[in-house]
Amino acid sequence: GSSCEKCDFESDLCNAFHELNLHPGWIRRNGQSGIGPPYSDHHGNDSTYFLLLSSEMRSSSATLRTNVFLPTDEEHVCQITFHYWISQMGGTLMVGLQKHSEDTIVNIWQDSGGLQNQWKAKTIIINSTEKYEV
DSSP, rough: OOEEEEEEEOSSTTTTTTEEETTEEEEEEETTTSSSSOOSSSTSSSSSSSEOOOGGGGTTTEEEOOOOOOOOOOOEEEEEEEEEEOOOOOEEEEEEEEETTOSEEEEEEEOOOOSSSSSSEEEEEEEOOOOOOO
């Protein structure tokens, strides 16, 4: 069967992220929060939740770390799709892969937001012969 999990942050951080993995600076909010853009999610809904990196964190970085994923093979490919928004303030969103035998996080994708102040979608395929986190 499919092991797909959909994470929409409506009631919590889903199974992908734990509170312990949420660096200071990440806020769970919606378009009605009064903090500023984005004023809706990627469907144009202003009451649904997403995660925002606080503007006070502009000069530093903050990480979201997933749970441990099992190794991939021909039958079990890992495909991660996410929606993201980069404001006119700039900043870079990076996706990293950390295999369990390695200490380093390998950067597998990044975007610095050429077309800013709009939602974009990205799908990443991950192959790993061992357990890993994203």
